[in-house]
Amino acid sequence: MIPLWLWVRVEEDGKRHLSLPIPLFLAWLLLGALLLLLLPLVLLAALLSWPWGWGRALLQMYVQIFVLIASLSGLRLDIDSPVKAGRDGSGQGRTTHVVIR
Amino acid sequence: MSLYDNKEETMNEEKRKILEMLADKKITVDDAEKLLAAVSEAPPAAGGTPGPKYLRVLVEPAPGNKEGDRVNVRVPLNLVRAGLKFASFIPAQARDKVNSELKEKGVPFDLNHFDARDVEALLVHLNDLTVEVEGKENVRVFCE
Numbered sequence: 686m687i688p689l690w691l692w693v694r695v696e697e698d699g700k701r702h703l704s705l706p707i708p709l710f711l712a713w714l715l716l717g718a719l720l721l722l723l724l725p726l727v728l729l730a731a732l733l734s735w736p737w738g739w740g741r742a743l744l745q746m747y748v749q750i751f752v753l754i755a756s757l758s759g760l761r762l763d764i765d766s767p768v769k770a771g772r773d774g775s776g777q778g779r780t781t782h783v784v785i786r
Numbered sequence: 787m788s789l790y791d792n793k794e795e796t797m798n799e800e801k802r803k804i805l806e807m808l809a810d811k812k813i814t815v816d817d818a819e820k821l822l823a824a825v826s827e828a829p830p831a832a833g834g835t836p837g838p839k840y841l842r843v844l845v846e847p848a849p850g851n852k853e854g855d856r857v858n859v860r861v862p863l864n865l866v867r868a869g870l871k872f873a874s875f876i877p878a879q880a881r882d883k884v885n886s887e888l889k890e891k892g893v894p895f896d897l898n899h900f901d902a903r904d905v906e907a908l909l910v911h912l913n914d915l916t917v918e919v920e921g922k923e924n925v926r927v928f929c930e
């Protein structure tokens with residue numbers, strides 16, 4: 686399943702929580718259009734380089750880009766920073782979550 | 787008997803059937819080879835224990851360290867596999883250069899003989915690895 690959203694959530698002690706959903710599907714639409722435009726060139730390059738054994742690798746690499754994008758789903762990064770006192774003695778703990786769904 | 791034993795027994799039974807078919811000349815050697823490869827790579831049967839899906843990396847401060855950050859990274863294993871597959875697209879000349887550089891750094895890793903089985907072996911060996919970094923933080927790598 687291709688990931689559709691990138692969620693960024695920042696929680697800071699004593700402050701408003703920030704939750705930011707980034708629509709990845711818009712980026713995929715653009716990337717899809719770009720890859721579709723490049724397809725004839727890739728096919729031509731693969732055809733021309735086939736005798737040297739590069740054509741197959743080129744086509745596989747093209748397909749692998751889609752596999753890589755589809756595999757991004759489920760990627761998660763959590764960073765939990767403890768309270769760090771500043772110069773004035775104040776400081777906030779911050780938790781950052783980044784999830785690709 | 788565990789689920790793993792059951793799966794092994796079923797796999798051996800299938801392999802035996804393939805070899806019998808080969809002995810009876812019902813299939814060719816090439817067909818048998820393909821079938822044996824398919825049986826070995828078959829996913830676990832429904833109801834069986836599913837394989838790990840994610841590679842987890844946990845970074846935690848050492849017991850005495852109160853200022854360290856806690857980091858939790860969950861990487862889908864499919865992403866690791868897809869990324870590592872890109873290694874096979876590196877041109878032969880570049881591969882030799884990478885190999886020599888890796889060897890120089892003390893990593894005996896040969897990209898020329900790198901395939902899907904190596905990826906699986908690498909992931910299995912990564913499972914449940916704990917590294918302590920200078921007493922400041924503990925890094926734990928495991929699959930789940």
